Amino acid sequence: MHSLRPLFPLLITAGVLLAGNGLQGTLVTLRGSAEGFSATVIGLSGAGYYFGFIVGCWVTPWLLRTAGHIRAFAALAAIAACASLAMVIIIDPFFWFLMRLVTGICFASMFANVESWINAQVNNSNRARTLAIYRFVDLGAVTLSQYMLPVFGIGGFEIFAVMTMLIILSIVPVALADRSNPAPPAPFSFNPKRLFAVSPLACAGAVTVGLTTASFRSVGPLYAEGLGLNVSDIASFMSAGIIGGIVLQYPLGYLSDIISRRSVLLMATAGSTLTGLAMVWFAGSNLALNLAGIFLWGAFTMPLYSLSAAHANDKAEAGEYVQIASGLMFFWAIGASIGPLLSAILVDWFGAIAFFTYVCAMHGAFVLYTIVRIVRGAPDEPDRGRFAALLRTSPVFARMATQSANIEQSDQDASQNGDRAQDKPEKSG
Template identity: 30%
Template sequence: MFQVLTGSWALFLGMFLLMVGNGLQGTLLGLRGDQEGFSTLSLSIIMSAYFLGFLFSSRFTPKLIQRVGHVRVFAALGSTISAVLIIYPVLVDPISWTIGRVIIGFCFCGVYITAESWLNDASSNETRGKALSIYLMVQMAGVVFAQWIVSQGDVSGYVLFIIPSVLVSLAFAPVLLSARPMPAFETTKPMKIKDLINASPLACFSMFMLGGIFSAQFGMSAVYGNRVGLSVGEISFFISAIYVSALVLQYPIGWLSDRMDRRRLIIWVSLIGGAGSLIAFLVPGYFALIVISGAIVGGMSNPLYALVIAYANDYLDKEDMAAASGGLLFINGVGAIAGPLIVGVMMDVIGNNGYWLFTASLMLAIGLYGMYRTTQRSRTEIVEAESVPYTPVSAASTPVVAEVAQEAYIDAEADILETSEDLPKVAP
């Protein structure tokens, strides 16, 4: 772990600053937009626009990198992020913010892909899993720290918009000034969605549902908190609880994933997340219950993302895993675009607690569909004799991290098989 930190500290520092900037703008726009009198539908469209840009960028940024190189792409997209963040408080209207969010989503995804390709190049087979773990912690820490900054400032002013712009600009320095050369950049063509669905219907269905859940958490949590009368400090604490629990429970759920039937674990994790969301829906108006529900949903849904990838890999050949990651990311991205839009409509139709009914419905749907799938296919159809090991992956994954995770799965599985072959054989 120490070796990974010392070898890639500049990349991790840069990514931390980027995540603080991204976490700030997501929460800040929800609060400021509500303060400016934007409708719930307008805010949901604004939040959804980020994921539209993110999805497009995951397809087009690799081509940009291959054409003009990492440094130019990183600098160009990063500068654009800084500019858009400053423009937000100047052009305060839903259309301008929607366009800005599409641009921000595109640029953030591109910046992540560029920086993560350096991280991938810096990781060996032995350190790839550790690098992913540290990267996950850096991402979560950045988002949580961003919530603290929001709680200390004035949402109606300009300063909170300037801070993420400065942080994103500062993030370039440690990354671009690191001594590492530009890595070769290659991408794997995604597996056809039809083939992916045939390989693992539950994984594809879960990824689509999780996309909606994550986008609701990232985009609409601040809007919900503001609408139910929480203070800025309480909203920041509520959002922080989602991500802290996601980090804390990632590893226990991963440990269970390697020791029990993953499909049953997916069912249980989904049902617990759905039940947790129903707590705040059925007993509204209590801040403590809102935080508890947020922590339960965040703690179940985020590890579920990596669990679903591991489950899908159980039914794939090694050579198909990297291609499958692109297909799963696309499915997740489509769900993420739809998520805020549906949440916004539900909050308008049935009230603010439509936020919790939405997350509960999606989590419970995953659990119920998992139950149905147990009647359609047995676990004996797994491609390999052993399930591939669980690897922690953030829900904010790009194609680069997804492929790094798949390589980590393969490396870990190879180590397990090699170890088992070296064990002394006992005569029957």
């Protein structure tokens, strides 16, 4: 724990920032609905955030090289805070789209900033523990932030002020931390043709997860509201999906280290599809059934990105891991920039029930594609790396997790080789 103490300011910053970001996604959806915005308009603002996310991934390396980590983070947090607060001052659909675009750029850059800083501070001995703590910080911050909605309500200025305060407060730990200025992350570069050649299934998985999980974050509150749930119940609904996302992450990952990853991808996607269908058919407006359903849906859905990344890394060459991590993040962001708008249009046309119908269609299509790849594709690589659970905050985290998994695999291989060397009988002289 002593070795992790210098990281506490950065982890606190990440937690406060993740809380503000998680609160904003749900708040903008519910406030937009209360202001009379159509589901399509709300979905468009969600798509604007993820489009800004793509831009933010591109500009981060240049920004950090130009201004350094602390000044860049402070500037981006100030811009994100102003954009967040402006949305309650000027309530206009097009203006909200622009502000969500701006916050997408800022949050993507701030996450990459913090994660590259953390990556520069850790070593092989504490990397895995640091990533585990970071995942816990993400889960706890986003979950707790949902319950600020029923406390402060969505109709006034107060909740936007709280969200803005969270973003601004994230500057404090960074500003008071040590003055180190680590190297900026590598540019967000990739070769989509090569990535698709390495693993078409992983690319399809990343796009599918983007189409559905981003829709859950942006349009999921509309679905819950359409069922007649109140703000407190909607907060529980969103939190249940987020918490469910961690339950099967490691069991499915461990299973994929033992058997075919494509088979585990198929099982998880089928589980997500069937859970979604059950919510369409049986849940209705029953809160308990919706909470149980979204918990199971999150449990099956959220690991799909990590499983796709692990499958791609199994087939990548030694020098391609960073490019795979960045490329999959980019494909996910493309799906995430389309999904909220597409699902919102369907909700506008057909009502709340269309949301999980859309989700099931996307996952069902991926089930069929996975079956095709299993039937026609080459067998999984016999010499595979370790599964790494990934967050989709920035490409830097994906690189960190992949690096950690590869280090653990190398250590395990070295240990096994050492044991085999000891077992060999000595030659007589």
